[in-house]
Amino acid sequence: MRKYILYFFLAGSLAMIFVMSRSGAPLKTAGTPHGIIDLEFANTPAKIDTVLKYWAPQASMNPTHTATENTFLDFIFIFFYAGFFYLAAKKISRSFAGAFGRTGKLIAKAALLAGFFDVLENTGMLLTLSQQGSATIAMATFICSVIKWTLVVITLGYVLMGGIGSIRAKFSK
Numbered sequence: 001m002r003k004y005i006l007y008f009f010l011a012g013s014l015a016m017i018f019v020m021s022r023s024g025a026p027l028k029t030a031g032t033p034h035g036i037i038d039l040e041f042a043n044t045p046a047k048i049d050t051v052l053k054y055w056a057p058q059a060s061m062n063p064t065h066t067a068t069e070n071t072f073l074d075f076i077f078i079f080f081y082a083g084f085f086y087l088a089a090k091k092i093s094r095s096f097a098g099a100f101g102r103t104g105k106l107i108a109k110a111a112l113l114a115g116f117f118d119v120l121e122n123t124g125m126l127l128t129l130s131q132q133g134s135a136t137i138a139m140a141t142f143i144c145s146v147i148k149w150t151l152v153v154i155t156l157g158y159v160l161m162g163g164i165g166s167i168r169a170k171f172s173k
Helices: 002-026 035-041 043-054 062-093 098-131 137-170
Strands: none
Touching: 002 035, 002 062, 035 043, 035 062, 035 098, 035 137, 043 137, 062 098, 062 137, 098 137
């Protein structure tokens, strides 16, 4: 059972990517081509207002409700992607000796840290979407987003490089 847990987290991550892309699709407009991510990177109240104007209510959706729903779904996604990256980096780190293996142990922790910053980012966005935002919350949300995305990209790079390296090592034996 334990050997399947990595696949559980991978399947959950992929399922949540699908669910969130569908639920967040209405948030992608000409002015917000990245949908909810445009709100993550809106670091001032003026930029937040611009995002919200592009999301102005259409007959078929309430953009604040849609963005709030998408943000709540992200909490489920955090559980899956942080768990997957943590387990994948740990597994890969055990396959390599030396600096690459030691780095993997740190990167596994970075995956959990990315999840933590994602929770903080989501909290800031929910405050903003519920009209409780401020310039400080906008900047804090932006900073958490930048840190989260940096850690995710580093972790993804390690998992991809390590995964490819592990596969190559198996086939070269």
